[in-house]
Amino acid sequence: MIELKQIKKIYQMGGEPLEILKGIDLSIDEGEFVAIIGPSGSGKSTLMHILGLLDKPTSGSFKLFGKEISDMNDSQTAYLRAKIIGFVFQQFNLLAKMNVRENVELPQIYLGEDGDADAAKIRLAQVDLSDRLDHKPNQISGGQQQRVSIARALVNNPKIIFADEPTGNLPSNQSKEIIEIFRKMNREQGITVVLVTHSDEIAAAADRKITIRDGMILSDERRIPKAEISGKESVSVPQSFRLTWRELKENLSSSVTSIISNKMRSLLTMLGIIIGVGALIAMLAVGNGAQKSIEKQMASMGTNLLGVMSNWRSKSGVSMGRGSVSRINLDDLKIFRNIDNVTGVDGEVSGNVQVVYGNKNTNTSLNGVQYEYARMRNSQPYYGRFFSEDEDNRLSKVCLLGQTVVADIFGNENPVGKTVKINRKNFTVIGVLPKKGAQGPRDQDDVVIVPLNTAMRILLGSRYLGSVWLEVSDYNLMGQVEKDVIAAYRKKHKTPPANDDPITTMNMADMQAMMTSTVSTFGTLLGIIAGISLIVGGIGIMNIMLVSVSERTKEIGLRKAIGATKRAVLLQFLIEAIIVSILGGIIGILFGIASSVLLAKMAKWAISISPSSVMMAFGFSAMVGIIFGYLPARKASRLSPIEALRYE
Secondary structure: EEEEEEEEEEEOOOOOEEEEEEEEEEEEEEOOOOEEEOOOOOHHHHHHHHOOOOOOOOEEEEOOOEEEEEOOEEEEEEEEHHHHHEOOOOOOOOOOOHHHHHHHHHHHHOOOOOOOOOHHHHHHHHHOOOOOOOOOOHHHHHHHHHHHHHHHHHHHOEEEEEOOOOOEEEOHHHHHHHHHHHHHHHHHOOOEEEEEEEHHHHHHHOEEEEEEEEOEEEEEEEOOOOOOOOOOOOOOOOOOOOHHHHHHHHHHHHHHHHHHOOHHHHHHHHHHHHHHHHHHHHHHHHHHHHHHHHHHHHHHHOEEOOOOOEEEOOOOOOOOOOOOOOOOOOOHHHHOOOOEEEEEEEEEEEEEEEEEOEEEEEEEEEEEEOOOHHHEEEHHHHHOOOOOOHHHOOOEHHHHHHHHHHHOOOOOOOOOOOOOEEEEEEEEEEEEEEOOOEEEOOOOOOOOEEHHHHHHHEEEEOOOEEEEEEEEEOOHHHHHHHHHHHHHHHHHOOHHHOOOOOOOEEEEOOOOOOHHHHHHHHHHHHHHHHHHHHHHHHHHHHHHHHHHHHHOHHHHHHHHHHHHHHHHHHHHHHHHHHHHHHHHHHHHOOOOOHHHHHHHHHOOOOOOOOOOHHHHHHHHHHHHHHHHHHHHHHHHHOEEEEHHHHHO
């Protein structure tokens, strides 16, 4: 059943290797009652932890029922700890917040099978604890706690029981009771028992005594002859566990218990989420009301520019719908130029760059545009010239500067003809853009313009356009041109009729002051709000979850020792983080709605609280819990069972 060959275990102590086990060869048959005895430091407990799959050997072969343990994954070894192996600890290792029955049921929960609902009661009855089902561990004696741990080890009908100094913390009369329970299990149920002890008196109860010293087996004595085994039993080990409702329920219960037991800490953790989500709700309410009036103003503004954007970008835009994901490339510009009533086409990309001249530098916005940009956007340079179509095609390193950039790095010096470094690449300044002034928080003169191909291939490394602007000969033809643009694009990309439009169009020009100001202002405000809630709330959740993992390290070790997989532990702590963030989000939503109503009365602003904004806030709070709770949960799931159990 158990076969060890040349098992070694080496620890690193102060940078030096410390060999605890020095090539152990051992076999244990089914139905044996084995005592492993030796002085402190002999390696007997280390050997027991390896046998119980709580630790891994440094080298050697360990086969259980003919299966090599080193070839198994986490789920398979967890299954063996839950189903095949029962472990009884010297320190009892019962969860203080659970009652006796719940402690015994834990291995059933992690097994992922439909076990006997009364198994815990039956096993507790076998150890004479039927009247202690609802007691907490601190309400019963040490001997009774050890019997609870034995019932827990037996609840899934294991084939092997490993007991590590099970009587070490008990008086002699209780020690005899525990040993008698092991003898009864071995003789009446045929369970293999492997017991580690330093006491010769305890070891005398076993049928076989193995003495270990200095990491090596000194003797192997049998009190009764070795029994003949007609055939070897095999076990089937699944590749993975299935998540059961029972496990999910236990995770939820454990998470809620942890939150409730630390009320003030949990509330302070939620505070960042409450503030961020509340501010988001209030700002969206104000923004929705303000945007309606802005849209009316924009509708009254005539413009002959039609914006075309791919749907992947439009999802964060302003009421531009949803469609099939598609991205616009340079080749697509040809179909736009051939559409009737389109008199100009300008493809654009944008990004942020650093511009350096001499010992001065500035961070600014970069726009990669085509030669028609100057005419279509009324941006003919007031000094110098605009680049040509040929310069765009040749990837010329030329640029035009906005007047804010000129003031920052040139002062009163004439920039035309000078060489600047844009992202450490030399560019020749060929012109200065006309002054456009600020629109909301955005300074339209804080910009550098370069040829489109140069921007895409040299500076930004982009294969796709951010947007395309079409000049329509007559504003009254805008609707027809929109339809023609979408139809032509669908045809070129062979978009099925059942799919949504792969691109969206916008009847508002980027240069229109009102729309630019609105989009920039709302985008900036929402970005700040999201950033505050993400940083404050997320870091708070991560911090408290890391503390929780540290406080519950021994609990994690116990759960893994009785069958919890990495997935089960990760899910447990991730659920706790999500609960905290969602509760904070719900409170934040209520706070935001109340703030919006109060703001409307005091400032006389139009307020519009939409269901979509509430859902966005709720989704945001859940996302923070998942993102910032994952790292602590992952840390918990990767703990070694034996290292976690030893944690102080």
